[in-house]
Amino acid sequence: MKSGPFDQYPTGLGFSYFYGFLAGETSQYNPRLYENTNPIEPPRKPEEGYHLTEDMADQAIKFIRANRALTPDRPFFIYFAPGGAHGPHHVHKEWADKYKGKFDMGWEKLRNITFEKQKAMGWIPNSTKLTPIDPTMVKWKEIPEEQRAFQLRLMEVYAGYLEHTDTQDGKVVEELERQGLFNNTLIIYVLGDNGASAEGIHGTIDELLAENALPSAYQQQMEVLNRDFGGLDALGSQHVDKMYHSSWAWALDTPFKSTKLVAAHFGGMRTPMVMSWPKVIKHDPTPRSQFHHVCDIAPTIYEAVGVQFPTRVEGAKQMPLDGVSMVYTWNNVSVKERKSAQYFEVMGSRGVYKDGWFASVFGPRIPWAEANETRMREWNPDTDVWELYDLTRDFSQAEDLAKEMPDQVAKMKQIFLMEATANKVLPIGAGLYTIYYHPEEGPHSPLTEWKLYEGLTRIAESNAPGFHSGQNSLATIDVEISANASGVLYCVGGTAGGFSVYMDNGYLYAEYMSTLLYRYIAKSTTPLQPGTRKIQVRLIFETTKGLGPPADLTLFVDGQQVGWVKVEKSIRLVFDASETFDVGMDLGSPVSLLYQNRTPFKFNGKINLLHVKYINGTSMHTWWCRLIRPTISLGQLLKLDRALLGPYVLPFFLVQSRRTSFIRL
DSSP states (O other), X not given: OXXXXXXXXXXXXXOSOOEEESSTTOOXXXXXXXXXXXXXXXXXXXXXXXXXXXXXXHHHHHHXXXXXXXXXXXXXXXXXXXXXXXXXXXOOXXXXXXXXXXXXXXXXXXXXXXXXXHHHHTSSOTTOOOOOOOTTSOOGGGSOGGGHHHHHHHHHXXXXXXXXXXXXXXXXXXXXXXTTOGGGOOEEEEOOSSSOOOTTTTOBSBTHHHHTTOOOOHHHHHHHHHHHHOSGGGTTSTTOBOBXXXXXXXXXXXXXXXXXXXXXXXXXXXXXXXXXXXXXXXXXXXXXOSOOOGGGHHHHHHHHHTOOOOSXXXXXXXXXXXXXXXXXXXXXXXXXXXXXXXXXXXTTEEEEEETTEEEEEOOSOOTTSOOOHHHHHHOOGGGOOOEEEETTTOTTOOOOOTTTOHHHHHHHHHHHHHHHHHTTOOSTTTTHIIIIIOGGGSSOOSOSEEEEOTTOOOEEGGGSOOXXXXXXXXXXXEEEEOTTOOEEEEEEEETTEEEEEEEETTEEEEEEESSTTOEEEXXXXXXXXXXXXXXXEEEEESOSSSSSOOEXXXXXXXXXXXXXXXXXXXXXXXXXSSOEEEESSOOSSOSOSTTTTSTTXXXXXXXXXXXXXXXXXOOHHHHHHHHXXXXXXXXXXXXXXXXXXOTTHHHHHHHHHHHOOSSOO
């Protein structure tokens, strides 16, 4: 839904034109696209061969050609940032098949092979040590034989996806050559925004399982993959949002320790960058060793094109420009480094660089393992153990010098504090606040009640009614239906997870999908009669606390209950990072398997009004306690016939007695 303000859109931040996606982890087959500030749908369907990265390359080429045709004297700037090879790993089967058998040796041997190739190519110093696998990581020999085909296919798909992305990048470069622009074009190619991701944990068909702290097992995933999508060949398709095993991530981060989400080790942060400008930069095969960071790219461009960074823009004073230009390294491989200090921090994991030294803290999270409740609860940044590395002699951070050089550690800690203060990093670990400790305070609309109408679509999940853990709601739909009514009434999310209320052949459905592994469907017992109907959908959670508490999902038509299902595991954080809320249809990837081949499955009746509001409420389990609240004593409660009341009474009595005075003692 187009609704401002638009000042934080790309066109509000200096770009004259934008085509692409705004939210992370968008589908490569069903992306949530924008042109400037307008939400648009992909030009073709997945069944017609559509792929986002190909589309973005085609759009970049189109932009270059238009520039040459209409304004050949005008230089251009393109920021080409495709979703590949970020998750979800989506690529057509023929690309993944090219890598069959390439990883059968497992991740430890792959890492050894990669390390030797890096040294042979001169990409890393010959003195570099290969760091060992972390004791908490899974070794290849620990993967049961029957699970290896799954783990190997996850990696094959990623490799195909990476080559496919490189190919699209190459198409853009080839267009520059075709137009005679390549020699006088500065190209800055950054491989990624971080090290390889461990968020797949043990390998997954739905990467949001880890983000929502939902349990998953190999057998459970394979059951869903085989039953619903046809087996391993579905990996890489539009139907699953797969992510490789975290130990593959470790292998991809050779020769460093750790993975994405760790700021203490370069496995989480260091990525290759290539700069090309044949007219200005003389080619040589030696990688530059000067320490630089992504914030140094903007100063490099300013210096390269001869533009002075403005101190004021439209009268507003500008913050000082971070970073140091890298132009000085272009034609002098051994020139003295000009960047003296750089901080790093992500959710409590942190590090600081200063004149060849690097000091760091691993932090409370272990990205390649399920959340450790005790570790997270007891974490205190003041008692974190610091590490220390001399990067002038230790490229891969293989030798921790902290115990040998406590004075240098103390010095580096002070430098980090100064850098963190200057860059508004404090308090340390603030990024964990909504992601882990208080997801209910994450991005959300300030509204508690909505009146929505048919055709309102592409509303960001964070601006829409919420159906996450602990958020009780009641939706009332004033609707006109015909016989065999079909279509989506409203929905949020997509293939990775979502909530959809829809009709099919006259039956009413409400489907709550807590990722691909946990799907709960309430269905009316009989088809709805044609005419004007008042449909109500009530979602009541057992508690507002905990990770993914259960909920009662109940359907009503004209005041009568017609369907119910227990949602055993709810979504605590987000259904999908990119999919949106739609009224009257399901745009993007479909929430439900029932209508996955009929998207957008537009409702064939008329929705006069959708009214959604948050409500107070209690699930059926807690109502058992409310039923006995008037004058019962603890002694009387214990004497009650447990066969009548069932096993839930005493536990819920204890919970309620702490919060209310329902029971008199």
